[in-house]
Amino acid sequence: MVKTFSKSNYQKHCDAMRRHHGVIERLHQLHGYPPFWKRSNSFESLCKTIIEQQVSLASAKSVYNRLKEFTGLIAPAELAALSTEEYRSCGITRQKAQYLILLAIRLLQGPDFFISLEKMNDLAAKEKLISLKGIGHWTANVYMLVALNRIDIYPDFDVALINSIAYEVFEGSKINNEAAKEYISQFSPMQSIPCLYFYHAYIVRRKVVFVP
Secondary structure, three states: OEEEOOOOOOOHHHHHHHOOOOOHHHHHHHOOOOOOOOOOOOOHHHHHHEEEEOHHHHHHHHHHHHHHHHHHHOHHHHOOOOOOOHHHHHOOOOHHHHHHHHHHHHHHOOOHHHHHOOOOOHHHHHHHHHHOEEEEEEHHHHHHHOOOOOOOOOOOHHHHHHHHHHHOOOOOOOOOHHHHHHHHHHHOOOHHHHHHHHHHHHHHHOOOOOOO
């Protein structure tokens, strides 16, 4: 069964977490509800997430805007037609350029890719995303969280999320991905909701701007 959250039931899920987990109630009292961050389930959204790999949100946004200005449209036909050098002129690395080109070609060959994701359970959807070159656990999980709105997701190896958990729960002591993942596992089957609270706390504390 596919389990998601939506704008209409988001705050209800947040309230359930607050009632049962003191740390979530504390974050809520400090910062309120996390924004309902939502991206469409689409080629453009997955391209954004690829561009965000291992760079700051500000840098990713700048590069994405340059690419969109250059192409006029973030769509499979347009991106498949670009050369590596044209991607480089927009600030995109050669490696990410190859990922975007291969993704565009994949969508031209099978335009039902994103529709099919909606019908799959979490494991199947993640495996399908990871089957694409350049899509690892972080990219797949972030996409499933923000574009597919799956409710039981922990985005592996997310530096901001790990740092926020360390700051809010472990008094700033350095922790690794496995420690953060183990901590979040207590919130299953709704891991996405506390992750969004920790993201929100990080964004507020660090004064980061995130536009889905």
